[in-house]
Amino acid sequence: MTHIIQKHWLWVRAHLYPPSLTTLAHDNRIMETARVMMLYYYSFLLYLSFQYLMSSTSVRPGFEPLWPVAWATWFSFDYATTLALVRTLFFVAAFVSVFFFHTRAARILVFLALVQAHALESSFGYINHQWYMWVYTTLIFVFLPNIWRTEKDTFENRRLFLLVIWCAQAIVTLSYTMAGLNKMIAAYIQNLAGEINALSIGNFSYIVADWIPKLQHEGLLAPWVINNPEWAWFPFMTLVFVQTFSWWVMIRTSLQRVWAVFIFAFHIGTYLTMGIEFNPLMMLIIFLFLNSPFIPEKTSLKRILSDLPLFGLIGRYTLLRPSKNH
């Protein structure tokens, strides 16, 4: 019995465990990649804050402050005053963080400022989903140990540093997995009701056709998607599959770059069909995954294929199985 449990546990460790950060923490190349990632991350945050600073100042009706900006109500500030304060705070905090992101105080400041900006933007009855991931990751990065200082660049801190980055990546991939699971659950419910659902041929045409009047934007590819429901079904099914298994790239990190490119292409596709922009999120995906420290230095196509969820497992025991003659 113990032997069987041990055998299964070994299988779980071999197939379902993230890469060993203990091993990776010894590698100076990986640590340098992780450090540089933070510089890019906080630099883009400055750009984001600058864009926010320059955005429209028009007074918007229906200001209902969310709890992080409840102070606006306590001090009886109107939207214009609150916006001016939050914009200034976010820009100053982001500016400071570009130079001092290695200090926890600067990272806390920029996190708090971003929460203020995000909550303010979401205080009109509709939450801005674009910045959620930036809010979560700035919070997670607060916990980075300061390995930029030589005396603190210890093995234990290096492992913690990689763990914090892994966590930031994990929450991003988890959100895509949740989006995929929601589609699967909804497909099951709609299928029971005999309705067109996420897995039906032609569903993408219905989604695009229904959202065009709501978004009031007809993307370049929208007519093609609506007029070719059978062809449009394939990319949508691929999307559901990739979204659902997004979390898998935290275990099979050789897939991270491929996943990032796919998600980037998906967001471009969303713009071309429905005109929805996810620019800040796309940039975050690039910074966190395109040159991730967890991607093995030598990644072959065979490795990527064998690491794919479901297909990789099937392939591993069939096509990609090493020949017994060798």
Added chain:
Amino acid sequence: MPYSIAKGVIFSFLAMYFVLGFMTSFAQKGEVYPFFSWSLFSYTPNKGEAFTMEITAVGGKVQNPPIAFNETRPLFEKISQSPTQYTPIIRDLGIALAHNKTSAIDLLSKKLSLLFPSGRFSYDILRIEYDPVEYWRSKTYTTHEVLGTFSGEAP
């Protein structure tokens, strides 16, 4: 914090985010800041009933034919708003009108009346029966019925 404890904290945090995120699906607005289920385009719209808005007058000038909701973006952009953000309010107002819920009608119509504060405007809330793909092709609803007429004015 020791590495083994940090690992436990991180896995608990991710598990909590996953559970709380999904739980927000049951909240009134489908999310509770800062948690979200990430249910985006999960349900496929089918042929059926929906609610929409038509603007019948802007700045005191009667619009004939009325401006369909899907052509109102320029009006919303003038006030730095996105029309998409108003689709849930329009839907809820339609439901309240269909079920004659007076307090909800007052609350939701008041929210819409804050729109276009620079001038008077009037709008109808319609119950429509439509097929999204057919509507995209023909720009006509299968059936439509005006549930209520409202006017907005600068406060």
